[in-house]
Amino acid sequence: MALIVKKFGGSSVGNIDKIKAVAKRILDEKQPDDKIVVVVSAMGDTTDDLIQLAKGITKDPYQYTREMDMLLTTGEQVSISLLTMAFKALGQKAISLTGALAGVKTNSVHTKGKIKDIQPKRIFEELDKGNIVIVAGFQGCDDLGDPVTLGRGGSDTSAVALAGAMKADVCEIYTDVDGVYSADPRIAKGARRMKEITYYEMLEMARLGAGVMQPRSVETGRLYNIPIHVRSTFTNKPGTIIREEYTMEEKEFIIRGVAHDTNVAKFAVLGIPNTPGIAHAIFSKLAENNVDVDMIVQSIRNMEKNVTDMVFTVTADDLGQAKQIVDKVADELNAVAVLIEQDVAKVSIVGAGMLGNPGIAARMFKALSDANINIDVISTSEISISCLIKADKIKEAVNAIHDEFFKD
Amino acid sequence: MALIVKKFGGSSVGNIDKIKAVAKRILDEKQPDDKIVVVVSAMGDTTDDLIQLAKGITKDPYQYTREMDMLLTTGEQVSISLLTMAFKALGQKAISLTGALAGVKTNSVHTKGKIKDIQPKRIFEELDKGNIVIVAGFQGCDDLGDPVTLGRGGSDTSAVALAGAMKADVCEIYTDVDGVYSADPRIAKGARRMKEITYYEMLEMARLGAGVMQPRSVETGRLYNIPIHVRSTFTNKPGTIIREEYTMEEKEFIIRGVAHDTNVAKFAVLGIPNTPGIAHAIFSKLAENNVDVDMIVQSIRNMEKNVTDMVFTVTADDLGQAKQIVDKVADELNAVAVLIEQDVAKVSIVGAGMLGNPGIAARMFKALSDANINIDVISTSEISISCLIKADKIKEAVNAIHDEFFKD
Structure with a gap:
């Protein structure tokens, strides 16, 4: 039973x-x-x-x-x-x-x-x-x-x-897909189905745009330690099991997958006086309104005037709400301008194996560079690296990176 | 307020x-x-x-x-x-x-x-x-x-x-109508809107097929003594107020309205041995299944053999369910046959005033007779008289009776 x-x-x-x-x-x-x-x-x-x-x-x-x-x-x-x-x-x-x-x-x-x-x-x-x-x-x-x-x-x-x-x-x-793939199979030609994946890796894949599973549900599975079997509605074949640890021998790729996300919008709040608490001022207001902020980069624009720029991304769905909030805060902070870019997308690699492999990031950047794709923003986590690029380059980017790591 | x-x-x-x-x-x-x-x-x-x-x-x-x-x-x-x-x-x-x-x-x-x-x-x-x-x-x-x-x-x-x-x-x-009429205005040319009507009269009108209000809701209004104002969605004119008693002088017609109902089916269970409890046998089973029975007539078919016929009507919507139940009970009672007629309709007059006026029923039957309409079953309540007739005669019947009582 x-x-x-x-x-x-x-x-x-x-x-x-x-x-x-x-x-x-x-x-x-x-x-x-x-x-x-x-x-x-x-x-x-x-x-x-x-x-x-x-x-x-x-x-x-x-x-x-x-x-x-x-x-x-x-x-x-x-x-x-x-x-x-x-x-x-x-x-x-x-x-x-x-x-x-x-x-x-x-x-x-x-x-x-x-x-x-x-x-x-x-x-x-x-x-x-x-x-x-x-x-x-x-x-x-x-x-x-x-x-x-x-x-x-x-x-x-x-x-x-x-x-x-x-x-x-x-x-x-x-x-409607039969499991979790190393990249979106509609985009990456060589994408392979994984038999198993850990909660953490799946979580990171999902957070970074792998559409098969939403991060919330994977996180919930992890919390309760419930195995999640992702499988096809249309066939009886086994799919991918998301669980705490791998149970079977499987050739371990250093990275587990390439994720991408086109549902992204980028904000640049330019020329803010660089005083303590400005990050808090912006991001606490967004958090209060349940707008999730993803990649964040703060860079000093003018050291002498002590002025800084703040760049970050949000889900494109939240763009309207985020704009209202950001415009208001930027005004209060005397920012010079708020720029919004919608034709951006994020490509990421995920894998617990990259922790001890410092060369991974370099291989990813090189693959993008070889494909003549500019990187706008970079962010990293313990088990992932993400690059923000132009939206119209996303297919090339996914394939270039997937080939780099998965081509035997 | x-x-x-x-x-x-x-x-x-x-x-x-x-x-x-x-x-x-x-x-x-x-x-x-x-x-x-x-x-x-x-x-x-x-x-x-x-x-x-x-x-x-x-x-x-x-x-x-x-x-x-x-x-x-x-x-x-x-x-x-x-x-x-x-x-x-x-x-x-x-x-x-x-x-x-x-x-x-x-x-x-x-x-x-x-x-x-x-x-x-x-x-x-x-x-x-x-x-x-x-x-x-x-x-x-x-x-x-x-x-x-x-x-x-x-x-x-x-x-x-x-x-x-x-x-x-x-x-x-x-x-979609602007009140309660003395008869369905789509059918009776001279139908008049009533300013007021009592719960009892409205209840009887509704029970007998006046589509404006369902009996349940009128009964509920009576129980709680809540005035019910029936009015049009499309105009601001006052409609008809259903309440305990008349509050204003209004020429009191002896009857308040002519109701009709075509959503009726007639059962005739023929040749049942006339022993005590046969009515109970049939109608308790119907009641258990929430099938409402309306007009009931029991008539002796053969005094010597002590065999009786039972005729009654149900809402046509309940016909399928009622048939299953009646067939089964008829079988148990050794009835000769169960006949079902669907091309029947009920026409009724309603009015508290008819209580002390014995000639009212006679006037109703005469109006039908003058219009050459056969009466199949008759039933009466304190404030109403109903006749079951052929469905295709219903319009003539309503007009004939309405003219009889409402033509000044």
């Missing part, structure tokens, strides 16, 4: 036939004693359709975050009820639970909620009755009982957090 | 422009100190669209009543969020509440739920913060917190019950 949480995303349940296929596939794979919890997203375009409706009411509906959550949580509620009916029509006992009914408790930061706690009592009760339990991903409720969505990557996070709270054997994430 | 519950049906919020218009209209009419609760249904065709989705999964999705409720309650959740955004976009503080969040507690009879209790604490809190509160009609939750829909007429019932629980000054039901 295994307790398995399976998560299917919006494209896996994009229409009625796909929903039926998901139900059938789960039953085909199910061992008699398995206890199964299925977490699903909204059907395909549902969320976009709902946003369009809201935009008919007002140009910027996301200013009404609570009402957006009230609206958007209906998307998963539709898919859980339909998938549950599909199980029942196949003779399988099943029941649907919204995030709230599944015991997913969140804070009250609407549209960007975070899970505070999961109380899976009802889920266990329903499993004990022989039900497959179908839970709405991407959502929970706050202390008032109001629906709250978890923001980007929320469905994976729901699934992994549920698996953690229930001490499941594994959390299976079904997606 | 007045505390007003306003209910808008699906056609009133059928698209984005209509939703905006509803918000604007409510604000135009609102006095500064008024506290307003708005109950809304799902947008126009939403419920039908959701049912179609479910029918893609399985031919008879209504067998999965809990999942249908999970699915269908999303319809109102979409409309409350959009209407709330429309208020906010007009600068009005507003908040949406699902049935569950509004404190509407139901039993667990999914798709046909009944309100057990309303705990309007959250609504009052939100009103006190200066919000217009927008509540999802047609729904509540049971003791598990699972969503439950209230079945036919549920939105009106939600609104009136909320008004009752909150001791509101009035419950305004906005609809």
